Structure formats: C-alpha cells, structure tokens
Amino acid sequence: MKSANLNNLNWRYVFNTRRFLLAAAGCALLSLVLVMMVIVPQFNQILINQSKIDQEKKTLGQLQNKMQALGESNTLDLVNQSKLVDSALPSHKPLLELMSSLNFVASWAQINITDIQLSPGEISTDSSKTATTSKVVTKGKSVAAKAYQNLDVDLTVEGELDRLNMFLKNVENTVPFSTVTKFTLAEIKGRTLADGSNTGNKTYKAELTISTYYFTQSVNAALISPLTPVGNNEQALLTKLKSYTMLNQTQQKEIQGGGSQDLFGIKSLTGESPPKEVINLDEETGEPI
Amino acid sequence: MKEINFLRERRIRLTKGQEKDRRIMKIAASILAGVMVVALVVVVVSLFFRQRINTIVQAEEQAKQQILSDEEVEKSYLLSLNKLQSLVQLDKSRQNKQETISYFTSIFGPDVLVTKIEYVDQDKLLTFRIQAKDVFILRHVFDTLISSDLRTKFNQVNMSNLSRNGDGVYEMSVAVVMKDAELIK
Numbered sequence: 063m064k065s066a067n068l069n070n071l072n073w074r075y076v077f078n079t080r081r082f083l084l085a086a087a088g089c090a091l092l093s094l095v096l097v098m099m100v101i102v103p104q105f106n107q108i109l110i111n112q113s114k115i116d117q118e119k120k121t122l123g124q125l126q127n128k129m130q131a132l133g134e135s136n137t138l139d140l141v142n143q144s145k146l147v148d149s150a151l152p153s154h155k156p157l158l159e160l161m162s163s164l165n166f167v168a169s170w171a172q173i174n175i176t177d178i179q180l181s182p183g184e185i186s187t188d189s190s191k192t193a194t195t196s197k198v199v200t201k202g203k204s205v206a207a208k209a210y211q212n213l214d215v216d217l218t219v220e221g222e223l224d225r226l227n228m229f230l231k232n233v234e235n236t237v238p239f240s241t242v243t244k245f246t247l248a249e250i251k252g253r254t255l256a257d258g259s260n261t262g263n264k265t266y267k268a269e270l271t272i273s274t275y276y277f278t279q280s281v282n283a284a285l286i287s288p289l290t291p292v293g294n295n296e297q298a299l300l301t302k303l304k305s306y307t308m309l310n311q312t313q314q315k316e317i318q319g320g321g322s323q324d325l326f327g328i329k330s331l332t333g334e335s336p337p338k339e340v341i342n343l344d345e346e347t348g349e350p351i
Numbered sequence: 352m353k354e355i356n357f358l359r360e361r362r363i364r365l366t367k368g369q370e371k372d373r374r375i376m377k378i379a380a381s382i383l384a385g386v387m388v389v390a391l392v393v394v395v396v397s398l399f400f401r402q403r404i405n406t407i408v409q410a411e412e413q414a415k416q417q418i419l420s421d422e423e424v425e426k427s428y429l430l431s432l433n434k435l436q437s438l439v440q441l442d443k444s445r446q447n448k449q450e451t452i453s454y455f456t457s458i459f460g461p462d463v464l465v466t467k468i469e470y471v472d473q474d475k476l477l478t479f480r481i482q483a484k485d486v487f488i489l490r491h492v493f494d495t496l497i498s499s500d501l502r503t504k505f506n507q508v509n510m511s512n513l514s515r516n517g518d519g520v521y522e523m524s525v526a527v528v529m530k531d532a533e534l535i536k
Contacts, residue, residue: 079365082372089379093386101386104393111400118407125414132421137428144431151434151441209437234445239438241445245468275441281429285415289428296435299442 124286131289140292143300149237150303153277155213156238160274162309163236164217171229173221176267180215209279214243217270220250226268233272236307244271444472447529451477451505455527458495462488466522475506475529483521496525506530 077084131137140147152159157180168175219229230242246269292300418425448470456465459481467480483489493510495501501508507528514522 079368080372082369082376086372086376086379089376089383093379093383096383096386096390100390101393104390104397107397108393108400111397111404115400115403115407118404118411122407122411122414125411125418129414129417129421132418132424132428137424140431140435141424141427144427147431147434147438151438153430209433210441234449239441241441241448241470241472242468243470243472247464247466275437277434277437279433279437281426281433283425283429285418289425290432292432292435295439296432299435299439302442303438 121286124288128286128289131291136292137289140300146237146303146308147300149308150239150306151210151275151277152238155276156274157213159238159309160213160215160240160272163238163240163307164215164233164272166307166309167229167232167236168219171221171225171232173219173225173229175217175219177218178215179217180213209277210275211278212273212275215272215274217272218267219270220265220267223264223266226266230268230270232307235305236309237303238274238276240272240274242270243273244269246270443531444475447475447531448472448477451527451529452479454504455479455525459483459492460488463492475531476526477529478524478526480512480522480524483523485519486521489521489523492523504530 149159164175164178219226221229226247230245233240233242248267250265250267452465452468462484464482465479466482469478470476481492483492496508496510505527507526509526510523511526512522512524516522
C-alpha cells in the first residue's frame with residue numbers, strides 16, 4: 063500500500079472544493095490594494111489641494127482688491143494731482159524752483175533780497191546718483207533713512223516790518239515746501255534817499271535761513287501688496303497745497319545757441335537773426351542726442 | 352458485510368463548507384464593491400479640486416496682467432502718497448512752530464520785540480531773543496514765562512543770556528521745547 067504524501071498540495075482539489083474562499087481572498091487583496099494605492103494617496107492629495115485652494119483664493123482676493131483700488135476715483139484723483147505733490151516735494155534738489163519762488167514772493171511783498179548764500183551739495187545727474195535708502199547704523203541699532211532731505215538757503219532781506227512779515231508768511235505758502243528755520247531782525251537806522259531826505263518808515267534787515275525739502279526715498283511695491291488708501295491727514299494736506307502759490311516753469315529741453323559765428327545769440331538781441339543751432343536733449347538722461 | 356457510504360457524509364460536509372465559503376465571498380465582494388465606489392469618488396473629487404485650482408490660477412494670471420498694465424498708475428500713486436505722508440509730517444512740525452511763534456509774539460504784548468528766532472525740527476526746539484524797552488516790560492515777560500499755563504503748553508521753557516544795551520533795552524534768550532502736535536484722526 064502506498065503511503066499518503068502530504069508534501070505536495072493538490073491545487074486542483076483546493077480550487078474545486080474551496081473556490082469561493084479563494085475568490086473572497088482575492089477580493090480582500092484587491093480591496094487592500096485599492097485602499098493603499100488609490101484611496102489613501104488621492105485623499106492626501108485632496109487635503110493638499112484644499113489648502114492650496116484656500117491660499118490661492120486669498121491671493122486672488124488680494125489681487126482683485128488691488129485691481130479695484132487702482133480703478134477707484136480716490137486713486138485716480140491723487141494720480142491726477144501728482145504734479146502738485148511733486149512740485150511741493152520734488153524728487154530732485156529744488157534749487158531753481160526755490161530761487162524762483164523766493165524772487166516772486168520778494169517782488170510781491172516789495173522787499174529787497176540783498177544777499178543769498180547756499181550750499182546745494184552734489185548736483186549730479188539721475189544716472190550718477192547713488193541710492194540713499196540704505197539703512198543707517200547708529201550705535202549698534204539700524205535706523206531707516208529719512209524719506210526726505212533738506213536744502214538750506216541763507217538770505218538777507220530788507221524792507222518795512224509789515225512787508226517782511228508778509229514775505230515770511232508767504233514764503234511758507236509757496237511750493238516747494240519750505241520752512242523758515244532761522245530769523246534775525248535788526249533795524250536799519252536813517253535811510254537817506256537820493257534827494258537827501260530821510261525815509262519816513264522804519265526799515266529792517268532780516269537774516270533768514272530757509273529750508274526746503276526734497277524726496278529721497280525709493281518706493282517699491284510687490285504685485286500683490288495692497289494699495290494704501292489716502293488718509294484724512296493726507297487728504298487735508300492735499301486740499302491745503304492747492305491754495306499754495308505754484309510758479310509754472312517751462313523746462314528747457316534744448317540748447318539754443320547762435321552757432322559758431324554767434325555763440326551766445328547776441329546778434330538776435332540786436333534784431334539780426336543768425337542761424338540757430340538746436341541741440342536736442344534726451345528726455346530721460348538729459349544728454350545731447 | 353454491510354457497506355458504509357462515506358461519500359454521502361463527505362458530500363454533506365463539503366456542501367456545508369462551500370456554503371460557508373460562499374457567505375464569506377459575498378461579504379468580501381461587497382467590501383470590494385464599496386472600496387471601488389469610494390476610490391471612484393475620491394478620484395473624481397481630486398480631479399475636481401485640481402480643476403478648481405487651475406481655474407483660480409488662471410483668474411490670478413488675468414488679474415496680474417491687469418495690474419501690470421496699470422503699473423504706471425500704481426507707481427505714480429505710491430510716489431505721490433509717500434510724498435504726501437512726508438509732507439504731512441513736515442507740515443505738522445511747521446504748523447507747530449508757527450503756532451508757537453505766534454503764541455509767543457502775542458502773549459508779551461506790543462512792547463516786546465522778537466528779534467531772532469531759531470528752530471530745530473529734530474529736537475522740537477525753538478529759541479528766540481526778545482527785546483524789552485524797560486525793566487517793567489521785562490518783569491511782565493518773566494511773569495508770563497514762569498506761569499503754570501505756559502508750562503502745561505510746552506515741555507520746557509528756559510530763559511538765559513539776559514543783557515542790557517546802552518539804550519536801556521533789555522534782551523533775553525528763551526528756549527522752548529515744543530510738544531508734538533496732534534494730527535487729525
């Protein structure tokens with residue numbers, strides 16, 4: 063009699079008798095594979111996408127708010143008045159503008175400017191200017207640089223007291239924005255006129271230092287950074303600036319000369335009109351084209 | 352000898368076993384079906400979220416393009432606003448100075464002349480020199496400067512360099528440390 067061999071499993075027998083159990087095992091295995099390979103990774107992806115959607119929605123909201131703000135009337139109002147703001151606080155040293163406004167106010171107040179001293183410092187072109195926005199380190203602490211610098215002019219004026227007061231008051235009501243920082247008053251005694259008589263009114267001599275300001279900060283903004291609205295203080299100042307005296311100065315864009323025969327155009331003053339040699343200047347760099 | 356039929360017994364046992372296996376298979380199949388449905392739902396939701404992200408990103412790109420097209424407007428606005436903010440500070444300091452000078456030129460009366468004024472914005476310091484024609488006017492000036500009303504309006508008021516010239520006119524320096532003016536809120 064042959065002995066039973068239990069080592070070799072009879073798959074055919076197992077399949078015939080336990081096929082339903084095998085199918086159940088197959089289903090369980092397939093379920094496990096689906097859970098591990100599909101459901102779990104996709105579920106994680108859903109969580110990541112959900113958080114990404116929230117973040118992108120927030121960014122989109124910020125962008126849309128900024129788009130809306132750029133189209134609002136308050137924004138456009140300020141942009142339309144940028145010339146006024148620039149004239150009050152220019153981005154360059156307002157030497158010419160200050161001289162013009164001082165001359166204008168002195169003429170209007172009927173006083174004489176007898177002496178003027180100033181130290182404008184570097185008068186460099188825009189391309190050669192170095193950035194002045196780096197932080198200044200003072201005693202171990204870093205302090206942000208000021209947004210503006212000042213240009214001082216020392217002035218000596220003469221006139222009657224009330225006219226001097228008018229001059230002082232109106233110098234601070236013109237653009238560019240200026241402040242009288244020093245003032246010394248002295249009476250001038252006994253002004254004798256050409257015919258030998260003495261002036262009736264007392265004349266005073268005032269030594270002033272006038273500081274005018276110019277903007278030196280560079281302004282940067284990120285694409286999604288929101289637009290800061292115009293505050294009440296800024297709005298009030300803008301209204302105030304509109305009442306200031308502003309002189310219209312035409313910017314010279316070309317050099318006009320008399321050519322090689324008449325360098326300074328003297329002959330044009332005498333009625334002759336020599337050929338003009340016009341040199342056009344580049345608007346951005348100010349250099350001859 | 353009586354024959355024992357083991358096949359029937361075996362058949363019965365096998366049939367019971369198969370019934371049990373069939374029940375297990377039904378349960379496993381149901382679980383598989385459930386898992387497949389869940390997998391399908393999860394995949395559909397994931398695709399939906401991906402599509403949503405694409406839509407939002409597209410809208411962002413459009414918004415960015417629109418903002419970039421208004422770049423000059425934004426530059427001009429930001430520059431003007433920053434300048435205005437600086438001007439507000441400057442105007443506040445200047446107004447403070449003007450009000451202080453106006454105050455001091457009015458409290459002493461018409462007999463006192465202010466001859467020299469110096470203003471340092473950084474320290475909020477205003478110094479001025481006054482002239483009083485006689486000692487009685489000077490005394491009035493002293494009384495005014497030491498009054499408590501003045502002390503509440505300004506952080507510090509100091510007098511110095513009192514002198515008398517040949518004409519009998521008294522001159523004195525006054526240094527005032529101003530308080531910060533309040534802005535419109």
